[in-house]
Amino acid sequence: MRLTATDPAPGTMNSSGTGNFLLVPIPEYPLLDCVPNKTVKIVVLGASNVGKTALIVRFLTKRFIGDYEANTGALYSRKVTLDGEEVSLQIQDTPCVALQDDAEGLYCQEQINRSIYWADGYVLVFSITDHNSYRTIQPLYQHVRRIHPSGNIPIILVGNKSDLLRARQVPADEGEALAASLGGVYFEASARENHEGVHTAFLHLCQEVSRALGGGNGEKRRGGLHLARPKSPNMQELKRRFRQVLSSKVKAATTI
Numbered sequence: 001m002r003l004t005a006t007d008p009a010p011g012t013m014n015s016s017g018t019g020n021f022l023l024v025p026i027p028e029y030p031l032l033d034c035v036p037n038k039t040v041k042i043v044v045l046g047a048s049n050v051g052k053t054a055l056i057v058r059f060l061t062k063r064f065i066g067d068y069e070a071n072t073g074a075l076y077s078r079k080v081t082l083d084g085e086e087v088s089l090q091i092q093d094t095p096c097v098a099l100q101d102d103a104e105g106l107y108c109q110e111q112i113n114r115s116i117y118w119a120d121g122y123v124l125v126f127s128i129t130d131h132n133s134y135r136t137i138q139p140l141y142q143h144v145r146r147i148h149p150s151g152n153i154p155i156i157l158v159g160n161k162s163d164l165l166r167a168r169q170v171p172a173d174e175g176e177a178l179a180a181s182l183g184g185v186y187f188e189a190s191a192r193e194n195h196e197g198v199h200t201a202f203l204h205l206c207q208e209v210s211r212a213l214g215g216g217n218g219e220k221r222r223g224g225l226h227l228a229r230p231k232s233p234n235m236q237e238l239k240r241r242f243r244q245v246l247s248s249k250v251k252a253a254t255t256i
């Protein structure tokens with residue numbers, strides 16, 4: 001299956017067309033444009049500092065910036081083509097979750113609960129360099145299960161920061177075993193070093209969600225309350241942050 005962005009690849013050229021690198025925000029499709037019938041809604045969950053934002057930005061822009069605002073909870077929106085079908089893809093970043101002192105429950109903001117309810121597919125992320133972040137995954141999955149007690153939950157488990165092999169605290173087979181026990185697939189990825197691994201992981205989930213949705217969201221099988229979608233995408237804010245990163249890099253370069 002191929003996933004192709006309908007919009008031109010972002011971030012390859014600055015506005016003056018000089019070809020200098022500029023990470024431009026992920027464009028949203030214009031409101032008046034034809035809105036696809038199907039919306040694939042994905043939420044990315046995990047402990048602090050595991051690379052949730054980095055993975056999303058890497059997937060959507062192929063870029064790694066290095067510094068990301070903590071706990072943004074931003075919603076990213078794009079029109080994409082999945083297996084020849086145009087769909088609206090929405091990816092919700094979330095603030096981190098943390099284990100409670102008893103190591104079984106979770107500290108989880110209400111905003112995250114709303115996102116879990118809203119989503120159709122789940123990216124559970126830990127860092128292979130942080131065993132505590134791995135220990136968060138099982139309670140996190142149970143938390144998702146409490147919100148969606150019945151039915152299939154499309155899920156992938158991502159062990160991020162695979163570039164930091166020397167600092168590895170979680171062996172790959174532990175990741176695989178955990179994913180299998182949750183009914184998902186395990187991917188090791190490095191948002192920092194490699195777009196391909198990140199792309200493959202997200203693509204797998206998009207495909208699974210798209211299949212589960214069938215012909216469109218009208219056919220969505222999961223019942224229950226219909227909650228409003230979380231926080232609307234704030235592309236202006238994203239633009240501002242990218243400009244900030246860029247200008248600090250330019251400043252650093254000119255002061256050397």
Ligand SMILES: Nc1nc2c(ncn2[C@@H]2O[C@H](COP(=O)(O)OP(=O)(O)OP(=O)(O)O)[C@@H](O)[C@H]2O)c(=O)[nH]1
Nearest residue numbers: 049050051052053054066070071096161190191192
């Ligand atoms: N070496 C390495 N560093 C990474 C990778 N992905 C993210 N990072 C770094 O890890 C830090 C945290 O990344 P974020 O994307 O902000 O992580 P997050 O999970 O969204 O963090 P919170 O907002 O605290 O929940 C940043 O310094 C990133 O540059 C990776 O694959 N490899």
